[in-house]
Amino acid sequence: xxxxxxxxxxxxxxxxxxxxxxxxxxxxxxxxxxxxxxxxxxxxxxxxxxxxxxxxxxxxxxxxxxxxxxxxxxxxxxxxxxxxxxxxxxxxxxxxxxxxxxxxxxxxxxxxxxxxxxxxxxxxxxxxxxxxxxxxxxxxxxxxxxxxxxxxxxxxxxxxxxxxxxxxxxxxxxx
Amino acid sequence: xxxxxxxxxxxxxxxxxxxxxxxxxxxxxxxxxxxxxxxxxxxxxxxxxxxxxxxxxxxxxxxxxxxxxxxxxxxxxxxxxxxxxxxxxxxxxxxxxxxxxxxxxxxxxxxxxxxxxxxxxxxxxxxxxxxxxxxxxxxxxxxxxxxxxxxxxxxxxxxxxxxxxxxxxxxxxxx
DNA sequence: GTCAGTTCTGACCGATCGGACAGTTACGGT
DNA sequence: ACCGTAACTGTCCGATCGGTCAGAACTGAC
Numbered sequence: 001x002x003x004x005x006x007x008x009x010x011x012x013x014x015x016x017x018x019x020x021x022x023x024x025x026x027x028x029x030x031x032x033x034x035x036x037x038x039x040x041x042x043x044x045x046x047x048x049x050x051x052x053x054x055x056x057x058x059x060x061x062x063x064x065x066x067x068x069x070x071x072x073x074x075x076x077x078x079x080x081x082x083x084x085x086x087x088x089x090x091x092x093x094x095x096x097x098x099x100x101x102x103x104x105x106x107x108x109x110x111x112x113x114x115x116x117x118x119x120x121x122x123x124x125x126x127x128x129x130x131x132x133x134x135x136x137x138x139x140x141x142x143x144x145x146x147x148x149x150x151x152x153x154x155x156x157x158x159x160x161x162x163x164x165x166x167x168x169x170x171x172x173x174x175x
Numbered sequence: 176x177x178x179x180x181x182x183x184x185x186x187x188x189x190x191x192x193x194x195x196x197x198x199x200x201x202x203x204x205x206x207x208x209x210x211x212x213x214x215x216x217x218x219x220x221x222x223x224x225x226x227x228x229x230x231x232x233x234x235x236x237x238x239x240x241x242x243x244x245x246x247x248x249x250x251x252x253x254x255x256x257x258x259x260x261x262x263x264x265x266x267x268x269x270x271x272x273x274x275x276x277x278x279x280x281x282x283x284x285x286x287x288x289x290x291x292x293x294x295x296x297x298x299x300x301x302x303x304x305x306x307x308x309x310x311x312x313x314x315x316x317x318x319x320x321x322x323x324x325x326x327x328x329x330x331x332x333x334x335x336x337x338x339x340x341x342x343x344x345x346x347x348x349x350x
Numbered sequence: 351g352t353c354a355g356t357t358c359t360g361a362c363c364g365a366t367c368g369g370a371c372a373g374t375t376a377c378g379g380t
Numbered sequence: 381a382c383c384g385t386a387a388c389t390g391t392c393c394g395a396t397c398g399g400t401c402a403g404a405a406c407t408g409a410c
Contacts, residue, residue, distance in 0.1 A: 001357080017276045019194050023398065033359050038399060040357090100273050101192045130328045134336035135343075137326050138317035142344065145316025146309065153305045161309035168310075169317065169344040176387080198368065208389045213369065215387090 002040050004030045009047050014091040017098040018048055049108045052096065055089040056110055063118045071125070075172055078122040079139065083162045086147040087155060094148040116140060123170060132170070139166045177215050179205045184222050189266040192273040193223055224283045227271065230264040231285055238293045246300070250347055253297040254314065258337045261322040262330060269323040291315060298345060307345070314341045 008029035012021040023044055027034045041047045062081045069077055086093050096103055096112075104112050123136035143162055151158060183204040187196040198219055202209040216222045237256045244252055261268050271278055271287075279287050298311035318337055326333060 015276070017194075017274065019192075020276050022396075024396085034398090035360080035400085036358055039359095042399095044398065097272070098275050099192065101190070101195050130332045131336050131339070134321065134326060134328060134333060135340050137321045137324060138337070138340045138344070141320025141324075142313035142317040145320065146312045149312060149316075151309060151312050153309060157305045158309060161306050162313070164306070165310045165313050165344050168346060169313070169340050171343060197366080199366090209368090210370090210390075211388055214389090217369095219368065 001030075001032060001036070005032070005037060005040060005047070006051060010051055010091055010095075013048065013051065014094045014098075018095060018102050019099055045106065045108070048095075049106070052092055052109055055085070055092045058085055058089075059115060060110065063115060063122075066122050072172075074122055075125055075170065076167065078119060079166045079170070079172075080163055082119060082139075083143055083159060083166065086143050087159055087162075090147050093144055097144060097148055135170045139169050142166065142169065176205075176207060176211070180207070180212060180215060180222070181226060185226055185266055185270075188223065188226065189269045189273075193270060193277050194274055220281060220283070223270075224281070227267055227284055230260070230267045233260055233264075234290060235285065238290060238297070241297050247347075249297055250300055250345065251342065253294060254341045254345070255338055257294060257314075258318055258322075258334060258341065261318050262334055262337075265322050268319055272319060272323055310345045314344050317341065317344065 005026065009021070009026050012025055012029060016025075023034045023037055026047075027037055030037075037044075037047070041050065062085060066074055066078050066081070103109060119140060120133065120136040123139055124132035127133070143166060146158075146162060153161070180201065184196070184201050187200055187204060191200075198209045198212050201222070202212055205212075212219075212222070216225065237253075237260060241249055241253050241256070278284060294315060295308065295311040298314055299307035302308070318341060321333075321337060328336070
């Protein structure tokens with residue numbers, strides 16, 4: 001039952017947004033009562049938190065792992081790690097995007113803007129040069145939106161094209 | 176008064192999302208009663224429509240103008256036109272993104288996904304090759320997110336870096 | 351059988367939402 | 381002074397929201 005609820009919530013949040021999905025809708029989809037949701041998860045936000053926590057932890061782990069890498073190698077590692085993560089958690093990414101104001105105000109999800117800044121810093125190679133900073137922001141948006149949307153391309157191809165495209169955006173030689 | 180309402184709504188929608196902004200909040204910000212909002216605009220959605228219509232019309236006009244252009248020249252024209260539009264309507268872009276499910280279900284806003292497809296087609300040069308299609312989607316997301324977010328770069332520089340970055344993403348020689 | 355504990359539910363609650371409506375105020379034309 | 385119209389508001393309404401609570405239903409242990 002608990003698993004059914006999470007599955008329903010993930011699907012509904014991804015297609016209708018967090019605030020656009022009522023507890024009633026989740027209950028109906030999961031085939032249980034609204035009160036049952038609150039029994040398993042004390043609040044609606046707790047469901048969201050449980051859905052997004054694994055992705056958040058992996059992202060934080062990725063960011064920590066990147067700090068140890070030197071110079072330009074870090075750029076490619078950031079791009080591939082980020083693309084892999086976004087592809088693996090497509091629907092979670094979509095949820096994160098469809099209701100940004102709700103998400104960034106949720107303390108349980110960690111400091112999302114700060115994580116974004118770390119990724120931008122890693123991809124811009126720590127440089128403050130406008131071209132690199134803008135490029136890093138562009139890659140962030142490009143990967144997120146492309147993974148959240150439905151592009152009619154097999155996952156393996158999508159992965160390679162995303163990485164190649166991102167490296168081109170950053171003006172990276174390996175691209 | 177009507178102008179005050181639109182100004183308040185634009186600001187609040189952009190920072191809190193459409194469904195995250197109540198009529199009461201708009202009225203308080205604009206310094207009038209909730210009933211006055213409904214007097215000037217018959218519904219909450221009508222306010223949203225009036226806010227987004229100019230940007231939507233310009234985008235549709237851009238798409239129409241692009242159809243007349245030949246081959247590769249169309250790619251650069253699409254990128255520059257799209258970047259200029261997104262920069263000019265930053266807050267409108269943010270609104271569009273922060274509440275995607277609400278937006279794509281609003282018939283008054285036109286067929287947003289179809290417009291996106293036209294832009295993707297123009298930027299991929301009409302090719303079905305996965306690399307170009309993915310690249311076009313990436314540019315769409317990159318420009319949107321970068322314009323909606325706050326990047327600490329002057330507008331003029333941002334514009335040039337966005338165009339250059341987008342053309343690099345697309346693997347365009349002029350980039 | 352029965353008892354304790356977990357799982358689940360129907361009915362209910364207060365808050366808030368978008369919107370309706372009758373009525374008041376401000377004002378220019380005659 | 382009178383009136384028609386546009387601008388505006390206070391108040392109320394039904395719907396829906398997230399969440400509470402007392403109790404029913406099922407479960408294995410003894």
